[in-house]
Amino acid sequence: MKLENEAHFEQDVEELIKEIHAQYGYDFSGYARASVYRRIKRFLGQKHLTSMDALRQALSTDSYFFEIFLQEVTVNVTEMFRDPSFFLSLRENVLPILSTYPFIKIWDAGCSSGEELFSLAILLKEEGLLDRTKIYATDINQRVLKQAKEGIFSAANMPAYTSAYYAAGGKQEFSSYYSSNYGSVKFDSSLVKNVIIYPHNLATDFSFNEFHLIVCRNVLIYFNRELQERVFKLFDESMVSLGYLALGKKETLAMSEISSNYNFVDKQNRIYRKIN
Known part of the structure; x- marks a missing residue:
């Protein structure tokens, strides 16, 4: 899958973070960017979305889709008696x-x-x-x-x-x-x-x-x-x-x-x- 150039992609992610905060109240502004970028790219691929605009449109109009997105972007790696x-x-x-x-x-x-x-x-x-x-x-x-x-x-x-x-x-x-x-x-x-x-x-x-x-x-x-x-x-x-x-x-x-x-x-x- 082809994404916009990296600088454009990162700019789009910053806008998306602001929109999510405004609409859903979740604030990702303090999350480490490398992890956020990696997970959003993976989500785009999984959902066969070809642009950030398509992702932003889906998130703004479908709260259930946002829940799925949240599941991917927040980190849920865990196991019993880890370490x-x-x-x-x-x-x-x-x-x-x-x-x-x-x-x-x-x-x-x-x-x-x-x-x-x-x-x-x-x-x-x-x-x-x-x-x-x-x-x-x-x-x-x-x-x-x-x-x-x-x-x-x-x-x-x-x-x-x-x-x-x-x-x-x-x-x-x-x-x-x-x-x-x-x-x-x-x-x-x-x-x-x-x-x-x-x-x-x-x-x-x-x-x-x-x-x-x-x-x-x-x-x-x-x-x-x-x-x-x-x-x-x-x-x-x-x-x-x-x-x-x-x-x-x-x-x-x-x-x-x-x-x-x-x-x-x-x-x-x-x-x-x-x-x-």
């Missing part, structure tokens, strides 16, 4: 401290389709903390939030998820947490009985509670520096004193204005604790 050493560190270094609180509040920001959410819930259950924990699971994309609520995942992924679970210190038979049915598995709904799942846009929305643990992994790498700083300040405003912040392995507080408020608990797994 098992992170979950093992949570189990060994964070949950024993959180267990001293009478009630625990956790924010899973950018939860996508729920694989990380269920991983956290299983961890909490095995450490005896699930019943006194409230988890707020949020994402910009309402289609993936629907998947998270259902707790249904492909059975083809279970061997890899099982290995990751045990590497993260799993204590039970992993299969005891789900039932299989025609190529998919459904996780036990009791795991998310204390979970609130709803849309939240890190680029534009504000703090809505205070948390003992905020998990936002492999989301900020798709934001530019300015938007990353906005989100870090949002998390800081939402964090109780001595609360924990967990980022992805390629993400860091090092250049943030709030970095002096935090110490590393686990540098390799990017787990911080608020000290100020």
Whole structure:
């Protein structure tokens, strides 16, 4: 597929971002451009659209088409117990401290389709903390939030998820947490009985509670520096004193204005604790 020259394409994308914000309220202005350009080009190819004008026309007149577009442009790469050493560190270094609180509040920001959410819930259950924990699971994309609520995942992924679970210190038979049915598995709904799942846009929305643990992994790498700083300040405003912040392995507080408020608990797994 031939696209307009690169400069023209990038200019069209900037106009599209403004139009989406005006019509639908989604603000992509702070997203890293390389990722946005790549995903929009791929979407154009998938939908056999030959120009940006055709894309803009379709998005402006068809809200369902916009939902499909949003699914592609927002990043939803996730898996259960991704980076098992992170979950093992949570189990060994964070949950024993959180267990001293009478009630625990956790924010899973950018939860996508729920694989990380269920991983956290299983961890909490095995450490005896699930019943006194409230988890707020949020994402910009309402289609993936629907998947998270259902707790249904492909059975083809279970061997890899099982290995990751045990590497993260799993204590039970992993299969005891789900039932299989025609190529998919459904996780036990009791795991998310204390979970609130709803849309939240890190680029534009504000703090809505205070948390003992905020998990936002492999989301900020798709934001530019300015938007990353906005989100870090949002998390800081939402964090109780001595609360924990967990980022992805390629993400860091090092250049943030709030970095002096935090110490590393686990540098390799990017787990911080608020000290100020």
